[in-house]
Structure formats: C-alpha cells, structure tokens
Amino acid sequence: xxxxxxxPRHEVTEMGQEVTLRCKPISGHDYxxxxxxxxxxxxxxxxxxxxxxxxxxxxMPEDRFSAKMPxxxxxxxxxxxxEPRDSAVYFCASSLAGSGYTFGSGTRLxxx
Amino acid sequence: QKEVEQxxxxxxxxxxxxxxxNCTYSDRGSQSFFWYRQYSGKSPELIMFIYSxxxxxxxxxxxxxxxxxxxxxxxxxxxQPSDSATYLCAFLAxxxxxxxxxxxxxxxxTVHP
Numbered sequence: 001x002x003x004x005x006x007x008p009r010h011e012v013t014e015m016g017q018e019v020t021l022r023c024k025p026i027s028g029h030d031y032x033x034x035x036x037x038x039x040x041x042x043x044x045x046x047x048x049x050x051x052x053x054x055x056x057x058x059x060m061p062e063d064r065f066s067a068k069m070p071x072x073x074x075x076x077x078x079x080x081x082x083e084p085r086d087s088a089v090y091f092c093a094s095s096l097a098g099s100g101y102t103f104g105s106g107t108r109l110x111x112x
Numbered sequence: 113q114k115e116v117e118q119x120x121x122x123x124x125x126x127x128x129x130x131x132x133x134n135c136t137y138s139d140r141g142s143q144s145f146f147w148y149r150q151y152s153g154k155s156p157e158l159i160m161f162i163y164s165x166x167x168x169x170x171x172x173x174x175x176x177x178x179x180x181x182x183x184x185x186x187x188x189x190x191x192q193p194s195d196s197a198t199y200l201c202a203f204l205a206x207x208x209x210x211x212x213x214x215x216x217x218x219x220x221x222t223v224h225p
Contacts, residue, residue, distance in 0.1 A: 031211045042217045043156075043200070050211060091155055097211050098204065100146045103155040 006092050006104035013111055018080040021107045024073055025094030033101065034067055034077050035091040043091075049075065050097075082111045115139060115214050118201055122220035131188040133219050135201035138182065144204040145177055145184045146213065151197045160186060191223040 005024040013019050025032045033048040047057040049069045057067070064083070069075040079086055087110050093101035119134040133147075144163050148156035162168045162175040162184065174187040184203075188195055198220050202213040 033212070043215050045212070048212055056212070095211065098144065100144075100148075100158040100161050100202075101156075101213060103157070106155050 004092055004094050004102050004104035006090075006107050008107060009105060011107055011109045013082055013109075015083055015111055016081040017111075018078065019082045019086075019109060019111075021077040021090050021092075021109070023075045023077075023092030023104060025075070025092070026102055027073070029094035029096055029102075031095045031097060031101075032069060032075050033093045033095075034075070035093065035103075036088045037091060037106075038088045046077070079109075082109075084111045087111050116201060116203065116216040118199075118216035118219045120219070122222055124222045124224060125191050127191060127193060127223055127225050129191050129223075131191045131195065131221055131223065133186040133188075133199050133201070133221065135184045135186075135216055136182055137184070137203050137214075139203065139205050139214075140179075140182065142179075142182075142203040142205050145175070146202045146204070147173075147175060147186045148200040148202065148215075149197045150200060150218070156200055188221075191221075193223050193225055196222050 007022045030051050034046040036044045046059045047067045052069045067077045089106045089108050091103050091106045093103045095101045116137050125131045147160040149159045150156040160175045162177045165177050165179050168175045172189045176185045198218040200215050200218045202215045
C-alpha cells in the first residue's frame with residue numbers, strides 16, 4: 001500500500017489566493033482526518049470524516065476553511081482567501097475505526 | 113485540566129541510557145493508547161499501541177499502561193541518537209468521538225552520543 005498520499009508537498013501562495021490541499025487515504029480506511037501543525041499550537045484537528053460524512057468540523061478556524069470528501073478515495077481542504085496566519089504544515093491521516101492513524105507526508109503551506 | 117498531558121521537555125539522555133516518556137489522560141473512558149514518533153520536518157509515525165493494563169514490549173520499546181492511575185508511558189532502552197525526535201501520546205475514547213485520537217503536546221527527546 002502506498003500509504004496516505006498528500007499533494008502538493010509544498011505550497012507558497014500570496015495572501016488572498018485560494019489554496020487547495022489534497023489527500024488520498026489508504027484504501028479500506030473509513031476515517032479521514034485533517035490536522036494543522038504549528039510550533040505554537042502543536043497538532044490541531046480541523047475536521048474528520050467517517051465513511052465520507054463529516055463528523056466534527058469544530059476545529060475549522062473560520063469560514064475561510066472548507067473540506068469535502070466526495071468519495072472514499074479523495075478529500076480536499078480549501079482555504080479561501082488565504083492569510084499569512086494560515087501558514088503551517090497540514091496533515092491528512094486515515095484509519096480504521098479503533099486503530100491508530102496513518103499520516104500522510106503533509107503539505108507545508110506558506111502564505112506571503 | 114488538559115485531556116492529555118505529557119512530561120515537559122525537552123528530555124536529554126546519553127546514548128545507551130533508558131529514556132522514559134510519560135503521559136496522563138483525563139478521560140476514564142479511554143480504551144486505546146498510542147505512541148507516535150515525529151522526526152523534525154516529517155509526519156508522525158505510529159510506533160506502539162496498547163489496550164490492556166500492564167506492559168507491552170516491541171524491540172527496544174516498552175509501553176506501560178495503568179488505567180486506574182490514568183497513566184501511560186513509553187520506555188526506550190539502549191537509546192540511540194536516531195531516537196532523537198518528538199514523541200506524541202494519544203488516546204482513543206469511546207462514545208460519540210469514537211475514531212478520533214486525542215493527542216498530547218509532545219515531548220522532545222534528544223539522545224546525545
């Protein structure tokens with residue numbers, strides 16, 4: 001298995017632009033999670049899905065953030081408009097219920 | 113009280129020593145516990161999980177769980193410089209949040225030659 005695949009690995013964008021982060025979970029996993037990591041705040045859960053349905057989006061910072069999971073093999077996280085304070089590493093992870101997560105390699109986002 | 117608290121770091125140990133990483137949790141409904149290792153610039157990777165009270169050994173790693181004391185620890189024997197990383201503990205709770213791990217803030221471990 002190729003693991004959890006995220007793209008792009010790095011993204012540099014200008015303030016105000018739309019950013020789209022992509023994730024392909026491990027086949028057969030029924031949970032998908034989006035996390036953000038910064039030095040100051042550590043790992044923050046943004047949103048998670050179970051069987052493609054959003055379960056908890058209380059961690060999404062504000063309306064500028066949205067996430068979808070149209071099918072079992074793909075999810076995206078959008079930020080529109082982006083701001084410098086959104087700069088962080090964004091991780092996607094997937095799991096089978098009751099088991100630990102497998103994380104993707106992450107997307108390092110820099111908003112200038 | 114935070115849901116998960118890890119011993120404050122950074123923790124520095126000499127090569128060959130035992131590194132002890134500790135974690136306490138507040139949710140008595142927690143049923144599964146995980147230790148992740150994260151190298152600088154990399155994603156967290158699962159290294160150990162434990163469900164039952166007692167010890168679980170895997171190579172140089174031993175996870176210890178005491179549900180009565182709401183305490184989980186990770187021991188690394190014969191520490192190597194390659195063990196230098198941030199270690200995150202996490203637990204899986206029952207109930208409506210089933211499936212979601214709650215992470216601690218992490219402990220930075222440095223093993224010096």
